[in-house]
Amino acid sequence: MPIEVKDLEYTYSQGTPFEKKALAGIDLTVNEGDFVGILGHTGSGKSTFILHLNGLIKLQSGSIDVFGIKLVPDKKNKQDLRRLRGTVGMVFQYPEYQLFEDTVEKDVAFGPKNLGLSEEEVAGRVERAIRLVGLDYEDVRSRAPFELSGGQKRRVAIAGIIAMQPRVLVLDEPTAGLDPYGKEQILSLITKLKKECSPTVIVISHDVDEITRFASRIVVFNDGKVAFDVPMNELFRHGEELQAMGLEIPKAVRIADELRMRGIDLGDVVNADDLVRAVVRKFDKTGMDETDIAKLSAAQFDFDGLYGASASDVRSGNGGGSGEATA
Numbered sequence: 001m002p003i004e005v006k007d008l009e010y011t012y013s014q015g016t017p018f019e020k021k022a023l024a025g026i027d028l029t030v031n032e033g034d035f036v037g038i039l040g041h042t043g044s045g046k047s048t049f050i051l052h053l054n055g056l057i058k059l060q061s062g063s064i065d066v067f068g069i070k071l072v073p074d075k076k077n078k079q080d081l082r083r084l085r086g087t088v089g090m091v092f093q094y095p096e097y098q099l100f101e102d103t104v105e106k107d108v109a110f111g112p113k114n115l116g117l118s119e120e121e122v123a124g125r126v127e128r129a130i131r132l133v134g135l136d137y138e139d140v141r142s143r144a145p146f147e148l149s150g151g152q153k154r155r156v157a158i159a160g161i162i163a164m165q166p167r168v169l170v171l172d173e174p175t176a177g178l179d180p181y182g183k184e185q186i187l188s189l190i191t192k193l194k195k196e197c198s199p200t201v202i203v204i205s206h207d208v209d210e211i212t213r214f215a216s217r218i219v220v221f222n223d224g225k226v227a228f229d230v231p232m233n234e235l236f237r238h239g240e241e242l243q244a245m246g247l248e249i250p251k252a253v254r255i256a257d258e259l260r261m262r263g264i265d266l267g268d269v270v271n272a273d274d275l276v277r278a279v280v281r282k283f284d285k286t287g288m289d290e291t292d293i294a295k296l297s298a299a300q301f302d303f304d305g306l307y308g309a310s311a312s313d314v315r316s317g318n319g320g321g322s323g324e325a326t327a
């Protein structure tokens with residue numbers, strides 16, 4: 001059973017002069033294997049919504065079912081909450097601020113220990129998670145988290161969640177404050193984690209161009225409601241709605257629209273990959289193959305020279321660079 005949220009409402013500071021309705025009736029179903037991107041203007045309720053998904057906010061109204069773990073208002077069940085936290089891995093904004101143990105290894109072990117697993121099981125999971133996020137286990141295990149770069153710290157924080165082996169991974173603005181190289185690394189990591197660890201992923205993002213490169217489905221929040229919920233490849237139909245909500249239209253959609261008005265129809269385009277493919281399909285007379293197209297598409301991430309790693313390395317999660325947080 002997937003995730004099913006019905007008529008979820010939430011009001012902060014209820015019954016006080018500061019009362020603020022953050023969610024005004026959210027209905028959302030997420031299937032196993034979905035890669036959901038959540039977009040929405042600031043204050044639209046995105047974070048409040050995802051905090052519900054692993055019980056960090058007490059349910060006021062509506063219902064939540066996560067793989068059979070059912071939450072309803074006024075139901076107190078510590079065991080359900082514990083199961084939920086093992087099922088939904090939550091990566092907060094700037095998760096590195098929450099590292100607190102004196103070694104990387106202890107920090108990553110914190111979550112799985114709380115699941116009540118044996119010491120060997122915890123140790124095995126910690127090693128696997130640290131390797132999975134692309135860090136050198138032998139090198140970082142005994143180091144203090146504060147000695148690491150911003151991008152490395154964020155990986156450690158993500159490893160701590162992965163070590164709980166959640167079925168669903170939820171990330172709130174996972175690339176906030178990183179430089180372009182650090183962003184690219186975190187996005188490749190999320191794609192890898194979806195394949196190898198948590199098959200269902202929900203990502204909140206402010207950056208429509210970023211999210212359309214990865215998500216297979218886009219959910220747009222507006223004033224505490226779901227404004228629309230579409231497969232990624234249909235997002236190009238919703239440009240005006242996005243604009244009306246103060247959100248950006250994907251760059252590739254804007255370019256394709258401009259070209260269409262000038263008589264060049266590239267068909268359905270949502271992200272830069274689509275745009276490159278459509279242009280090649282329409283204009284290439286040299287017989288480009290998949291490798292050529294992939295190279296062209298990767299050229300939008302122009303890291304060569306700047307960081308000493310090629311764009312294709314970056315996309316496959318290899319390569320150098322610090323991924324330092326700029327914030």
Ligand SMILES: Nc1ncnc2c1ncn2[C@@H]1O[C@H](COP(=O)(O)OP(=O)(O)OP(=O)(O)O)[C@@H](O)[C@H]1O
Binds near residue numbers: 013021043045047048
């Ligand atoms: N702890 C809180 N107390 C009172 N009001 C809050 C609290 N947290 C959020 N709100 C309010 O609830 C609404 C929804 O906030 P939320 O953080 O869920 O939005 P968001 O979509 O995540 O925004 P952002 O893109 O800025 O992160 C906003 O109006 C916000 O001001």
Ligand SMILES: [Mg+2]
Binds near residue numbers: 046047048
């Ligand atoms: Mg938020």
